[in-house]
Amino acid sequence: MVEDVVKTLKVRIKKEVLTTRKKERLRRITGRDTRIIEKYVRIIHHNRRKICTKTKKGKIRVHRGKLDELTLTTSKVKEEERRKNVPHDLKKMFPYCSHNEFQECRDIAVQLYEQGYRPNNTRPPIKRARRQLINAKRFVLVHLPKEKNNTLTRWWVGIRDSLDTWKRNTPYHQKLWLPLEMSTFHQKELKKGRIKSLELRYKRSTLEWWVYFQLRVLPPPSFYPTKEKSSSSLPPAVLGIDLGINIPATGVLLTPKKKLTSKEIKFWYTKQWNRVNHRYKLKLSRLQRKAALNDQSGKKHQVYRFLSLLRRRYRNVKRAYIHQFISEVVQTIETYARMYDLFVVVGYPKHVREEKGKGKSTRKFRRKLHQWNFSLVLALLRRALILRGFEPHRILTIGERGTSSYCARCGRKVIRPVRGLVHCSSCNYTFHSDLTGAMNIARKFLGALFRPRGTTITDYLTGQRFSSSHFTVCRGLSHWLQSQ
Numbered sequence: 001m002v003e004d005v006v007k008t009l010k011v012r013i014k015k016e017v018l019t020t021r022k023k024e025r026l027r028r029i030t031g032r033d034t035r036i037i038e039k040y041v042r043i044i045h046h047n048r049r050k051i052c053t054k055t056k057k058g059k060i061r062v063h064r065g066k067l068d069e070l071t072l073t074t075s076k077v078k079e080e081e082r083r084k085n086v087p088h089d090l091k092k093m094f095p096y097c098s099h100n101e102f103q104e105c106r107d108i109a110v111q112l113y114e115q116g117y118r119p120n121n122t123r124p125p126i127k128r129a130r131r132q133l134i135n136a137k138r139f140v141l142v143h144l145p146k147e148k149n150n151t152l153t154r155w156w157v158g159i160r161d162s163l164d165t166w167k168r169n170t171p172y173h174q175k176l177w178l179p180l181e182m183s184t185f186h187q188k189e190l191k192k193g194r195i196k197s198l199e200l201r202y203k204r205s206t207l208e209w210w211v212y213f214q215l216r217v218l219p220p221p222s223f224y225p226t227k228e229k230s231s232s233s234l235p236p237a238v239l240g241i242d243l244g245i246n247i248p249a250t251g252v253l254l255t256p257k258k259k260l261t262s263k264e265i266k267f268w269y270t271k272q273w274n275r276v277n278h279r280y281k282l283k284l285s286r287l288q289r290k291a292a293l294n295d296q297s298g299k300k301h302q303v304y305r306f307l308s309l310l311r312r313r314y315r316n317v318k319r320a321y322i323h324q325f326i327s328e329v330v331q332t333i334e335t336y337a338r339m340y341d342l343f344v345v346v347g348y349p350k351h352v353r354e355e356k357g358k359g360k361s362t363r364k365f366r367r368k369l370h371q372w373n374f375s376l377v378l379a380l381l382r383r384a385l386i387l388r389g390f391e392p393h394r395i396l397t398i399g400e401r402g403t404s405s406y407c408a409r410c411g412r413k414v415i416r417p418v419r420g421l422v423h424c425s426s427c428n429y430t431f432h433s434d435l436t437g438a439m440n441i442a443r444k445f446l447g448a449l450f451r452p453r454g455t456t457i458t459d460y461l462t463g464q465r466f467s468s469s470h471f472t473v474c475r476g477l478s479h480w481l482q483s484q
């Protein structure tokens with residue numbers, strides 16, 4: 001089965017060789033929509049009685065057509081159906097913005113409003129990431145060889161300008177040519193896939209514009225080239241992974257051997273992250289309290305600015321840690337995959353969050369504190385493995401329910417004497433709780449395989465179903481299901 005993956009390639013625009021006119025143009029393209037969105041939100045709020053309805057669940061829905069009637073004049077319909085005057089004529093306020101652009105901004109504003117964003121004079125206006133998505137039809141990427149080009153730049157991207165240019169009273173779209181700083185790495189990456197769309201972004205921190213290419217990449221050839229070869233030459237193994245709190249992930253590898261060795265247990269541990277996370281949390285909560293205080297001293301703008309800055313920095317730091325963590329996990333998986341016909345099963349902790357009220361909540365509560373977006377981590381891990389040639393059925397997520405409260409040896413209910421430990425009274429043995437979790441996840445997967453008939457295994461993350469014929473190799477691992 002082949003599944004394509006979307007990859008992002010970031011290329012800097014050579015700002016130093018841009019002409020003033022182009023800079024102005026770029027500034028308009030990337031900076032304009034935040035102002036229009038803000039305007040839209042204000043118009044929606046002002047006319048909320050007319051254009052908003054409430055659903056049965058109490059959610060607010062904005063009628064887009066009615067909003068258009070308030071804001072946009074029309075010209076492309078019959079003479080008698082034309083709207084010539086509207087109460088809030090956006091075209092008059094932003095004469096260079098085209099009709100399509102307005103509608104894109106409108107959709108974002110409606111989304112924001114429905115999510116609960118309200119215009120507020122004590123708060124600075126929205127500052128969305130300054131970006132502009134451009135689909136494949138609206139740009140061209142050109143490579144000029146040395147002979148044909150006398151400038152230093154070889155790579156140019158031509159974007160159909162979304163701003164209307166007026167010539168003899170009719171609008172038309174010009175092409176805006178932007179020089180790119182394309183390295184050999186970028187060129188290699190570009191060859192791997194097909195460009196789907198691009199995004200123009202302005203980075204406030206460095207005052208530069210970047211082009212983000214969205215590439216549709218076909219995955220490399222399978223990690224295990226042929227089915228026959230893999231099943232005959234390599235023994236099967238299942239790697240169960242439990243995502244945790246203090247320890248981001250724990251892995252247990254179940255092999256045809258009946259005993260677990262220390263090499264088959266793996267803790268992915270980032271002590272530093274816990275400290276960093278804690279520090280950011282503290283700072284953020286302090287600032288949030290400050291922002292919530294009802295003082296009129298006029299410093300609120302400042303507080304909000306710091307808050308958004310800190311949030312962004314926190315998000316970036318978190319992202320960096322997640323990527324580091326994932327690359328470590330992938331490395332381990334690759335070393336295992338060379339020795340075994342490997343299947344990776346990760347526990348999806350959704351149920352754990354839902355069951356917060358039941359029983360002891362320390363573990364669950366602390367899970368929440370960990371604050372890694374589990375589905376993001378899982379999606380990234382899955383993507384990284386697929387890009388390395390693992391088929392989708394080799395990286396599965398399954399529900400974690402019940403995996404942490406049963407003994408990994410005999411399957412009976414366990415008690416937790418201390419946080420982080422699990423004690424089984426029937427086999428008188430004490431385990432690390434995350435280890436038990438990981439082992440039980442792998443066992444749960446095997447258990448699902450050995451159900452009598454009609455078994456399919458559903459991937460929790462994507463909802464894909466796989467018939468048990470994909471996993472026939474795993475039959476050699478059935479001894480892990482019996483109590484030992």
Ligand SMILES: [Zn+2]
Pocket residue numbers: 407408409410411412424425426427428429
């Ligand atoms: Zn036991």
